[in-house]
Each structure stands twice: as C-alpha cells, then as structure tokens.
Amino acid sequence: MSGMIREAAKQLVRSLEKLPEERVKHIVSLKGSQLERYKYIAGLETGSQGSKQKPSLQDIKDIINRTSGPLGLQKDTLKKAQDVIPEEQFTAETIQEQAQSLNTILSNKYRDYYSVGDKLLKPQGNPVYYQRLMDEIEGKKKETFWTAMRTVVLGK
Incomplete structure (x- = not known):
C-alpha cells in the first residue's frame, strides 16, 4: 500500500x-x-x-x-x-x-x-412515545407486561 x-x-x-x-x-x-x-x-x-x-x-x-x-x-x-x-x-x-x-x-x-421540533417528537396522540423508546434502549426504565398492555389498550 x-x-x-x-x-x-x-x-x-x-x-x-x-x-x-x-x-x-x-x-x-x-x-x-x-x-x-x-x-x-x-x-x-x-x-x-x-x-x-x-x-x-x-x-x-x-x-x-x-x-x-x-x-x-x-x-x-x-x-x-x-x-x-x-x-x-x-x-x-x-x-x-x-x-x-x-x-x-x-x-x-x-x-x-x-x-426536529416538538410537534414531531411529542405527537398529540402519544406525547411520551419517543421518550419511552429511548429510555428502553438506554436501559433507564423497563416496561413490564402490565404497563405494555396498558399502553396497547389505552394508547398512552
């Protein structure tokens, strides 16, 4: 080389x-x-x-x-x-x-x-969606089965 x-x-x-x-x-x-x-x-x-x-x-x-x-x-x-x-x-x-x-x-x-502004990062339908994803990736907060079911049923 x-x-x-x-x-x-x-x-x-x-x-x-x-x-x-x-x-x-x-x-x-x-x-x-x-x-x-x-x-x-x-x-x-x-x-x-x-x-x-x-x-x-x-x-x-x-x-x-x-x-x-x-x-x-x-x-x-x-x-x-x-x-x-x-x-x-x-x-x-x-x-x-x-x-x-x-x-x-x-x-x-x-x-x-x-x-990216807050309008995209915190949508009205689920404002904590991306923060929950980042917390899960970084290992800060683990979602249990029941909190996951609550999110699916209630959308929050």
Whole structure:
C-alpha cells in the first residue's frame, strides 16, 4: 500500500475510535468491524485476541484459492463463491471521503441542520412515545407486561 493510502487509513482509524459504542449490542459491531478493516490498511496492529483469532477476509480468500474443493464444494460452486467475494480497491481519495463522512456524522452536522421540533417528537396522540423508546434502549426504565398492555389498550 502506498504511503498516502496508509496515512488516509490512519486518519480514518482515528475518527473511528471516536465513534461511540453502540447502545444496542449486535453480533457484529460496525465500529469494531471497520476498525479491524482499516487498521490492517493503515499498518497498525489489530491487537491479539488470544489464541482464538478469527480469520480475516484475506485469510478466507487465500484458503479458497489454495484448495481445489474446500469442504467438498464442487468447482462451479467454488467459482460462484469466489465471484461473490468483493475485491476491495482502496485509494487515498476514497478513504478520505469515508473519513470526511464519518467526521460529519460525529459532529452531528445533519442533526443540527435538520432539527426536529416538538410537534414531531411529542405527537398529540402519544406525547411520551419517543421518550419511552429511548429510555428502553438506554436501559433507564423497563416496561413490564402490565404497563405494555396498558399502553396497547389505552394508547398512552
């Protein structure tokens, strides 16, 4: 990788590290997967995850290319699998565009530009709806079965 691509990837990694952790836990974290992807390009170590380290996309591609039929796959099935795996082409410009987009998200530019008023956040029919959702996501207040039934029946 050229020096410009490496520097752009380092800048993107610094921005990704500022990204807050996701409130709702998923199997794969966007922040974690992107950090792993761009630390490799930036030449930074991804850190050791002990003896059980997951194979990277490049490792999987190497395994597929080295074997004629892994896991008993037929050659036409193997060819289809290889065609589906994307070939990543990084340039300094594309990585800088991604870093700029991420910095725009981190600075809340569009949240401030397209501010939502109380008319949308607190609709007349159910003014605490969005606040209840945020409290549930953040773990502040759990709804019990009975309060959920009351909300469904009464709409409040």
